[in-house]
Amino acid sequence: GNSVTQMEGPVTLSEEAFLTINCTYTATGYPSLFWYVQYPGEGLQLLLKATKADDKGSNKGFEATYRKETTSFHLEKGSVQVSDSAVYFCALIGSSNTGKLIFGQGTTLQVKP
Amino acid sequence: GAGVSQSPRYKVAKRGQDVALRCDPISGHVSLFWYQQALGQGPEFLTYFQNEAQLDKSGLPSDRFFAERPEGSVSTLKIQRTQQEDSAVYLCASSLVRGETQYFGPGTRLLVL
Numbered sequence: 001g002n003s004v005t006q007m008e009g010p011v012t013l014s015e016e017a018f019l020t021i022n023c024t025y026t027a028t029g030y031p032s033l034f035w036y037v038q039y040p041g042e043g044l045q046l047l048l049k050a051t052k053a054d055d056k057g058s059n060k061g062f063e064a065t066y067r068k069e070t071t072s073f074h075l076e077k078g079s080v081q082v083s084d085s086a087v088y089f090c091a092l093i094g095s096s097n098t099g100k101l102i103f104g105q106g107t108t109l110q111v112k113p
Numbered sequence: 114g115a116g117v118s119q120s121p122r123y124k125v126a127k128r129g130q131d132v133a134l135r136c137d138p139i140s141g142h143v144s145l146f147w148y149q150q151a152l153g154q155g156p157e158f159l160t161y162f163q164n165e166a167q168l169d170k171s172g173l174p175s176d177r178f179f180a181e182r183p184e185g186s187v188s189t190l191k192i193q194r195t196q197q198e199d200s201a202v203y204l205c206a207s208s209l210v211r212g213e214t215q216y217f218g219p220g221t222r223l224l225v226l
Binding site for chain 1: 148172216
């Protein structure tokens, strides 16, 4: 079945450091890939998405590239801020289902000033 | 506010009690999803509605869980005879149509004692 695996957290960085959160997936066909973010005390928000191979999703300085050859969708940001502290979820929608999201377990990011 | 709303935000139930959780999706959104998020984990799919039709209930963990969306708008997730393992955050999401971006509500945190 479809699944998503994320790197274990927490990830602790200093402000302005480079961020990578690894995400790999298992899916048949051509899934759509997503990063969602959950800020403290808030609901899940879509951060970025990519719907086909080699697409790059980007938003708020974050980027992720859909790599079919490595079945990966790693999240990157060149310079993190304290306000980026949150839990990040990688997710997919399979190509042959009802549109349900399948999530990874989440990675907590803590950015220190 | 035009977002997804959920009520109650917090619910404490005694084991064996029935609970009902409400979701108000974004107006006009055809697709509605329920997810369960255990502590420290990613959300897991429970069930999916397209308008009033429940097209996928494969994620419901037992026959104690029941969901409905009788008029294709508001949805209710009911859990009968609650057990301690039902303690989780229950998330509702809606999208304009299947496959489009899902917008999440703030969730209902259920604690079963």
